[in-house]
Amino acid sequence: MDERLLKPYDPPTSEAAAQGLWLQSGAFAANPSSPLPPFSMVLPPPNVTGILHLGHAAMVTIEDIIARYARASGRDVLWVPGTDHAALATQAKVESLLHKETGQTRHDLGRDKFLAQVETYAQSSHDTIVEQIKRLGASLDWPREAYTLDATRERAVRTAFKQLYDDGLIYRGHRLVNWDPRLQTTVSDDEVEWVEREENFYYLKYGPFVIGTARPETKFGDKYVVMHPDDARYQQYEHGQKLTVEWISGPITATIIKDPSIDMAFGTGAMTITPAHDQADFDIATRHQLDHEPVIDLDGKLLPLAGPFAGAHIKKARPQIVATLEAKGLVEKVDPRYHHRIPTNSRGGEVLEPQVLKQWFLAVNKPLARRGGQTLKELMRQPVESGQIKITPDRFSKIYFHWIDNLRDWCISRQIWYGHRLPVWYRGDEIYCGIEAPIDPGWEQDPDTLDTWFSSGLWSFSTLGWPSDTQELKRYHPLTVMETGYDILFFWVARMILMSQALRGEIPFRQVYLHGIVRDEGGKKMSKSLGNIIDPLDMINKYGADALRLALIIGTAAGSDSKISEEKINGYKRFINKVWNASRFVIEHANNNQTTPLTAADQNTLNEFEALTRDVTGDLEQYRFYLAAEKLYHYFWHVFADKIIESVKERLHGQTSSTDQDSGRQLLAITLGRLLIMLQPFAPHITHTIWQIWKPDQPLIMFEPWPMS
RNA sequence: GGGCGGUUAGCUCAGUUGGUAGAGCAUAUCGUUGACGUCGAUAAGGUCAGAGGUUCGAGCCCUCUACCGCCCACCA
Numbered sequence A: 001m002d003e004r005l006l007k008p009y010d011p012p013t014s015e016a017a018a019q020g021l022w023l024q025s026g027a028f029a030a031n032p033s034s035p036l037p038p039f040s041m042v043l044p045p046p047n048v049t050g051i052l053h054l055g056h057a058a059m060v061t062i063e064d065i066i067a068r069y070a071r072a073s074g075r076d077v078l079w080v081p082g083t084d085h086a087a088l089a090t091q092a093k094v095e096s097l098l099h100k101e102t103g104q105t106r107h108d109l110g111r112d113k114f115l116a117q118v119e120t121y122a123q124s125s126h127d128t129i130v131e132q133i134k135r136l137g138a139s140l141d142w143p144r145e146a147y148t149l150d151a152t153r154e155r156a157v158r159t160a161f162k163q164l165y166d167d168g169l170i171y172r173g174h175r176l177v178n179w180d181p182r183l184q185t186t187v188s189d190d191e192v193e194w195v196e197r198e199e200n201f202y203y204l205k206y207g208p209f210v211i212g213t214a215r216p217e218t219k220f221g222d223k224y225v226v227m228h229p230d231d232a233r234y235q236q237y238e239h240g241q242k243l244t245v246e247w248i249s250g251p252i253t254a255t256i257i258k259d260p261s262i263d264m265a266f267g268t269g270a271m272t273i274t275p276a277h278d279q280a281d282f283d284i285a286t287r288h289q290l291d292h293e294p295v296i297d298l299d300g301k302l303l304p305l306a307g308p309f310a311g312a313h314i315k316k317a318r319p320q321i322v323a324t325l326e327a328k329g330l331v332e333k334v335d336p337r338y339h340h341r342i343p344t345n346s347r348g349g350e351v352l353e354p355q356v357l358k359q360w361f362l363a364v365n366k367p368l369a370r371r372g373g374q375t376l377k378e379l380m381r382q383p384v385e386s387g388q389i390k391i392t393p394d395r396f397s398k399i400y401f402h403w404i405d406n407l408r409d410w411c412i413s414r415q416i417w418y419g420h421r422l423p424v425w426y427r428g429d430e431i432y433c434g435i436e437a438p439i440d441p442g443w444e445q446d447p448d449t450l451d452t453w454f455s456s457g458l459w460s461f462s463t464l465g466w467p468s469d470t471q472e473l474k475r476y477h478p479l480t481v482m483e484t485g486y487d488i489l490f491f492w493v494a495r496m497i498l499m500s501q502a503l504r505g506e507i508p509f510r511q512v513y514l515h516g517i518v519r520d521e522g523g524k525k526m527s528k529s530l531g532n533i534i535d536p537l538d539m540i541n542k543y544g545a546d547a548l549r550l551a552l553i554i555g556t557a558a559g560s561d562s563k564i565s566e567e568k569i570n571g572y573k574r575f576i577n578k579v580w581n582a583s584r585f586v587i588e589h590a591n592n593n594q595t596t597p598l599t600a601a602d603q604n605t606l607n608e609f610e611a612l613t614r615d616v617t618g619d620l621e622q623y624r625f626y627l628a629a630e631k632l633y634h635y636f637w638h639v640f641a642d643k644i645i646e647s648v649k650e651r652l653h654g655q656t657s658s659t660d661q662d663s664g665r666q667l668l669a670i671t672l673g674r675l676l677i678m679l680q681p682f683a684p685h686i687t688h689t690i691w692q693i694w695k696p697d698q699p700l701i702m703f704e705p706w707p708m709s
Numbered sequence B: 001g002g003g004c005g006g007u008u009a010g011c012u013c014a015g016u017u018g019g020u021a022g023a024g025c026a027u028a029u030c031g032u033u034g035a036c037g038u039c040g041a042u043a044a045g046g047u048c049a050g051a052g053g054u055u056c057g058a059g060c061c062c063u064c065u066a067c068c069g070c071c072c073a074c075c076a
Helices: A011-025 A054-072 A087-102 A111-135 A151-166 A216-221 A279-287 A304-309 A314-327 A376-386 A395-405 A452-457 A471-476 A486-504 A536-543 A545-553 A566-589 A600-621 A625-653 A658-679 A684-694
Strands: A038-042 A076-080 A170-180 A185-187 A192-206 A209-213 A224-227 A242-247 A250-258 A270-272 A331-345 A353-362 A390-392 A424-427 A430-433 A479-485 A509-515
Touching (some): A011 A111, A011 A545, A011 A684, A038 A471, A054 A076, A054 A111, A054 A479, A054 A536, A054 A545, A054 A625, A087 A111, A087 A452, A111 A536, A151 A170, A151 A430, A151 A452, A151 A486, A170 A331, A192 A314, A209 A216, A209 A270, A216 A304, A216 A314, A279 A353, A304 A314, A376 A395, A390 A395, A452 A486, A486 A509, A536 A545, A536 A566, A545 A566, A545 A625, A545 A684, A566 A625, A566 A658, A600 A625
Parallel strands (some): A038 A076, A038 A479, A390 A509
Antiparallel strands (some): A170 A353, A192 A209, A192 A331, A224 A270, A242 A250, A424 A430
């Protein structure tokens, strides 16, 4: 009996030894020239904004199970690690640290010095994250690690930008965008988080009309009053008719506009518009070619148009403006219980102010000549519709189509410093777009950077070396599986389909598996502000990586949120202990002589076990990891340990024949071996450790063939 | 306003094509020095949110309702 088995299982020692051996021996390395069928996947790159939480740990666990199962099924597995620079999130994080520690802003430091600080922060965050992922036992091919902002990815980003610019899909335009006055940058539509609030709703007299608004402070420049062309109440007014009305700071000339987008049932059916600060108003103004004069500046302060209120911040000015309106008798009534949704920045929480700005956009409705005149929307929709890309669970396909239908041109330029600078240079009125800077003098590069999802969108192929025509790209793209959270279906999955379809003319992956959000015991989303973040390392140190992995996977169906508690993790720690002790008994009593025939009863037990094998294999093939793990757990403990081992024990102590005893010993050896192989994707450390002790001359358990009958 | 998910034992959740309700944790009692006290055995605990329908048979399929949660949407 090996003395290592006599001691209780000690996760820290065994896990460190196992991980050290795996990494050192290159066990996770993909081999592009392997004759085995390829299997490919990329790790959704975590943001370098701090540490990983249990949600990340669940993601790594699911993907590691997929990768290890594929390896055990005899495939050449490529699983690429990487991290994401998360432009805005990381910059905002460092800016707030800087402000807290020194009271300085990024402008006090200047672009170069500030970026150096961001890099330092990103590097340390990266190191923590990589350590966390390794401690989970993830079988990633580390030498291929990528960063969304490294040199290879920089070249990919510039190449992609130039290609789409040359295609005429990337353009510069004056459009209404989501502006964050605090972070001083634009934000894409998908990043807007709408927050419901109860506010006052004001009914204001505007000449002969009564108009409603929740934002009186934007109303200074309102010189258009809009109504539905069929509204009988306003039949006497003609489209384009002008009239003078008394307004906040004196009389102004108002123009009547008739537009069918107006809801006759809402309020009075008449409204004034603020095209410079509201999407709907901007659209109406565009349809009728109206002015869109700004009222609010980029800091959120009122412009000279606001007369005596110029320079005041909109938040402070509102009550004063309402007071002025009341004094003039222009307030008809106030509804104090108006429910209204306010756009905020999901990457910082500040209220956003729509602004008309000159920005760079990616056109989603423009035909792309290189792709048979299909638009990006069509290119995104078609592969999911045709089933070329399969989304699990299926219900997300519908959500995906709905998102595409509502999609507007994507604003890709950001006024922040951390990120890929736009590969665009200006000289007077000239614009140059290229992978390298122009050589002749006088050109100035655009100071803006790209939306972080632009580089993430290239991830399925930029990690494989694109735009170089690499062996990896040929062999592993499209990826076999894309596993990620349903919360970034639009941000990321959709953008990868867009980029791969547009730039490579192929899908980025064949199968999308979406997992849910890991919540705390109370069902709350884990977040730093709630203080309920659990560091996976704490749990690994306390219960071991295998126990944590099992706790994270069991009870977690695709696309469903799950809850995690320490009690659950502890429960699986006990299972790991059970595996250790049962293995100890079997190894001590096993019969490794493969030729011993099994008795009919033992053969029957083995046949039943084979049914489990088929069941578990089917679950893994169908991405039902939680069921596979649960069935193995249940069988190991309540059938193998409780019944099979117990009955063999009795036979060994009883008066049965030696052939019967040998048969029992062999049944134990066969069953344990296969159980360990099947448990390996879920609990790689303990199964590896037992295997090393039991069968030191055989290959690593992760390369043992999957027991399919 | 549109769409989606959930509602099963005290708690967390399974229940894959409809065939007499399951697991873990927690609880109670008993037991156990040879694989394992990080254990074993036993027990208690559910009109499967509610109503109606299809069926020989419904937790599962259909309709409606309630509550919880999520996503999307230019009601100013």
